[in-house]
Amino acid sequence: MNDIYFNKEYGRLYEKIEKGECQEFIFEHMLGKIQHLFIKCEIPHKLTGQVFYDLVTPYGYGGPRIVSGENSNKVALVSAFEEEFAKYCANHHIVSESVRFHPVIKNHLDFESCYELNFRRQTIQTRLAGIDDPILTEYSASCRRDIRHGLKAGVTYRIIEHPKNLEDFKKLYYSTMQRNAAKTIYYFNDEYFQQCIDRLSDYLVVVEVTYEEQIIGMSLNFVGDSFIHVHLTGTCQKFHQLAPAYILQYALALWGKEQGKELIHHGGGRTKDMDDKLYLFKKKFGRRSELTYFIGRKIWNRAVYEQLCYINNASTGSDQFPAYRSSGSPVPVY
Numbered sequence: 412m413n414d415i416y417f418n419k420e421y422g423r424l425y426e427k428i429e430k431g432e433c434q435e436f437i438f439e440h441m442l443g444k445i446q447h448l449f450i451k452c453e454i455p456h457k458l459t460g461q462v463f464y465d466l467v468t469p470y471g472y473g474g475p476r477i478v479s480g481e482n483s484n485k486v487a488l489v490s491a492f493e494e495e496f497a498k499y500c501a502n503h504h505i506v507s508e509s510v511r512f513h514p515v516i517k518n519h520l521d522f523e524s525c526y527e528l529n530f531r532r533q534t535i536q537t538r539l540a541g542i543d544d545p546i547l548t549e550y551s552a553s554c555r556r557d558i559r560h561g562l563k564a565g566v567t568y569r570i571i572e573h574p575k576n577l578e579d580f581k582k583l584y585y586s587t588m589q590r591n592a593a594k595t596i597y598y599f600n601d602e603y604f605q606q607c608i609d610r611l612s613d614y615l616v617v618v619e620v621t622y623e624e625q626i627i628g629m630s631l632n633f634v635g636d637s638f639i640h641v642h643l644t645g646t647c648q649k650f651h652q653l654a655p656a657y658i659l660q661y662a663l664a665l666w667g668k669e670q671g672k673e674l675i676h677h678g679g680g681r682t683k684d685m686d687d688k689l690y691l692f693k694k695k696f697g698r699r700s701e702l703t704y705f706i707g708r709k710i711w712n713r714a715v716y717e718q719l720c721y722i723n724n725a726s727t728g729s730d731q732f733p734a735y736r737s738s739g740s741p742v743p744v745y
């Protein structure tokens with residue numbers, strides 16, 4: 412499956428943010444094959460002079476996935492993977508691992524025997540495949556009404572495949588982040604956006620919404636063989652009444668349907684609460700079927716894990732994982 416979250420070039424975008432190195436573990440066995448992409452991060456505490464590491468999924472979703480093999484052999488294959496990956500972790504001084512499983516492919520189901528799973532939140536999809544009119548079927552009535560109002564007022568849109576630069580997008584995006592008092596992690600810098608162009612151009616699709624020759628909304632999206640992932644969006648507050656945020660999704664859905672894509676994944680809210688404002692906004696584009704998002708936790712070296720917790724005065728039973736890191740990964744698990 413050609414999904415951007417399993418592309419190593421994508422993982423490398425977040426090496427500086429996570430202060431680590433993107434690596435891939437490929438497990439080939441007579442029963443099948445498993446690929447596992449992660450960022451290996453140095454733990455800022457040494458024990459008897461030895462450097463230790465922990466692993467985290469790059470921003471977004473991912474985790475180990477079965478790429479070949481019979482369904483009847485999954486349990487045995489995952490068991491063999493766990494045994495071999497445990498050896499890999501021991502040899503590379505890896506203490507613990509945090510996994511953001513992929514809600515669309517549901518790979519948490521295959522690895523529930525290997526990781527401690529924790530439900531995080533529901534995420535929203537707009538289904539495209541097998542639906543004659545996704546806008547009518549998936550969108551809420553109020554959402555469709557606002558889109559009609561904006562289009563009737565003269566709002567237009569266009570799709571930009573494989574954009575050569577993201578300058579216009581960045582301006583709108585940064586202004587939106589300021590308006591929403593967003594966390595620092597969301598202020599991706601110029602280098603990040605340039606690397607998106609240089610490394611991942613084939614996956615990028617930008618939607619641009621315009622009113623009277625002024626750009627009032629833009630979104631940056633990742634497109635694979637089957638799935639579209641909404642990555643970042645920006646709108647102009649002055650034209651809120653013209654529903655640019657809604658028309659961005661409308662245009663993307665029409666394009667995705669034309670391209671034969673299976674679905675658009677919007678992600679979830681900021682929390683698991685059913686009244687979360689971001690969740691309720693996204694729900695307007697996918698009212699029929701949600702996807703569950705799980706994280707996975709694994710302690711690969713318990714003795715060292717407990718020592719690290721001890722020297723950091725952290726409880727091994729803390730909700731924070733790994734407990735020895737005071738702030739954990741800087742990348743949120745939305």
